[in-house]
Amino acid sequence: xxxxxxxxxxxxxxxxxxxxxxxxxxxxxxxxxxxxxxxxxxxxxxxxxxxxxxxxxxxxxxxxxxxxxxxxxxxxxxxxxxxxxxxxxxxxxxxxxxxxxxxxxxxxxxxxxxxxxxxxxxxxxxxxxxxxxxxxxxxxxxxxxxxxxxxxxxxxxx
Numbered sequence: 798x799x800x801x802x803x804x805x806x807x808x809x810x811x812x813x814x815x816x817x818x819x820x821x822x823x824x825x826x827x828x829x830x831x832x833x834x835x836x837x838x839x840x841x842x843x844x845x846x847x848x849x850x851x852x853x854x855x856x857x858x859x860x861x862x863x864x865x866x867x868x869x870x871x872x873x874x875x876x877x878x879x880x881x882x883x884x885x886x887x888x889x890x891x892x893x894x895x896x897x898x899x900x901x902x903x904x905x906x907x908x909x910x911x912x913x914x915x916x917x918x919x920x921x922x923x924x925x926x927x928x929x930x931x932x933x934x935x936x937x938x939x940x941x942x943x944x945x946x947x948x949x950x951x952x953x954x955x
Contacts, residue, residue: 799896799946807950814893814949817875818844818851822919824875826853826942828864828899836864842873843915851895851942852902852911862938865899872896873942879954887955896946902939911939 802808823839830836838861842853851873855861865871873895879888902908912934916926 809949817893821875827872829868857938869898871899891951893949897942897944908939
């Protein structure tokens with residue numbers, strides 16, 4: 798059902814894809830938007846290898862939520878900053894593409910647990926995480942991407 802990487806020599810392993818998901822802080826989340834137009838937006842995210850899901854937070858209503866409710870098939874992409882080899886001007890960049898289905902999480906215990914793990918990835922201290930959660934958790938919609946297919950590649954931007 799899902800296409801394989803066309804240039805096999807550029808393909809990275811599933812383990813490398815998961816490393817990108819664990820280490821990267823931003824990605825692009827894409828849905829089937831209004832009137833059949835694609836809608837893609839940069840998001841912060843948290844990858845939980847234990848349940849093979851990507852989590853992010855959202856407002857409880859808006860374009861993302863409407864689109865997920867209409868069609869929960871989504872795509873998520875993240876990439877690293879890349880590196881250069883001495884004497885070469887072009888970067889080598891690795892990216893990971895995930896296809897899956899988005900689910901709006903309604904369980905308050907799971908929401909609190911994953912939002913806390915998510916926040917610890919971004920905030921400098923646990924105290925700041927706890928304070929932010931205390932102030933904002935009631936307005937947060939946690940979204941999970943249930944991963945159905947994952948692939949990635951390393952390209953030389955030349």
